Amino acid sequence: MRPLAWLFGLIVRLRRWAYARRWLTVERVGVPVLVIGNITVGGSGKTPLALALIDRLGARGLRVGVVSRGYGGQADRYPLVVSTATPATEAGDEPLLLARTGRAVVAVDPVRPRAARYLVERYGVQVILADDGLQHYALARDAEIAVTDTRRGLGNGWLLPAGPLREPASRLNEVDLSLRHGRDGDFYLVPDQVTAVVGDHARPLSDFEAAEVHAVAGIGDPERFFAMLRDAGLRVIAHPMNDHHRFVRADIDFDDGRPVLMTAKDAVKCSAFADRRHWAVDVQPRLSATGERRIDALLDRLCAGIPPQEITPS
Structure with missing residues (x-):
């Protein structure tokens, strides 16, 4: 695979070179754009961190818009503004999860500048967060955050397909903020509570302590989810799936009556055929003191001069 x-x-180098020289179009949308992504394939804790960034921007009184490719979804028209009722088959799992929090206006579009422009013009957003947008250079950005998982690191250090890298490791030296996800990193994920996939009642994860449960995960690093539950x-009876797996009933329908726990990202794709046995595990990112300072310093710079608005996202 090395050749x-x-x-x-x-x-990769030619593509970046073409964008840098404006041979390929780079579009600004009139508001600050913050890109969050990674240089590896697979999960790195990026989605929970994106929610934390949205909350920190919202706490500043800013209206946030999120743009995403909507991987795993296919809509009839774009841009698609994602609502709580939008099927995951149209929006993709991560945008739907972000939209269901109600903390930001979320739009998916293969052409990200078009989605960003639409959110600015139609919804008056003041800051754009480009989810998983590190390699999508057509949308001009004002700041970049790259997330790396400390357990898996950069793998064997090779680019695709010989390794897990989308871009060379040196790319991490170019971003505004390189964050490490893990217990000894800048942030890590802690379980919060579990929420019924059908309905909205919640209970503490400790209710399942010492119980044997089925655990289902269709994320980039399923073992991280299973280890958290252990x-x-x-x-844990582990059932790993591929990232962005398109779930069907048989994937979560076990005949032994045990509880079935899954990630929140997977739960949005299972609500149509889940029952009372199925629970989504909510997680919260816990920032280190250094990570918190670095993030806030970046947001201070990004948002300087933007007046706050008292607007609740639609």
Whole structure:
């Protein structure tokens, strides 16, 4: 695979070079754009961190818009503004999860500048967060955050397909903020509570302590989810799936009556056929003191001069 990785690296460099020289169009949308992403394939804790960033921007009185490719979804028209009722098959799992929090206006579009422009013009958003947008250079950005998982790191250090890298490791030296996800990093994820996939009642995760449960995860690093449940004292029957797996009833329908726990990202794709056995595990990012200071310093710079608005996202 290494010859293909060298070819992939050449394509990556040529593409960036073309954008840098404006041979490929780079569009500004009139408000600050913050990109969050990673240089590796697979999960890195990016979505919970994106929610934390949205909350910190909202606490400043700013109206936030999120743009995403909507991986795993296919809509009839774009841009698609995601509501709580939008099917995951149209929006993709991560945008739907972000939209259901009600903390930001979320739009998906393969052409990200078009989605960003629409949110600015139609919804008056003051800051755009480009989710998983590090490699999408057509949308001009004012700041970049790259997230790396401390457990998996950069793998073998090779570009695709010989390794997990979308861009060379040196790319981390160019971003405004490089954050590490893990217990010894800038942030890590802690379980909060579990919420019924059908209905809205919640209970503490400790209710399942010492119980044997089915755990289902279709994320970039399923083992991270299973380890979190084991650390909380649960006995886990693990069912790993591919990232962005398109769930069907058989994937979560076990005939032994045990509770079935899943990630919040997976739960949005299972609500149509889940029942009282199925629970979504909510997680919260816990920032280190250093990570918190670095994030706030970046947001101070990004949002300087933007007047706050008393607007609740639609």
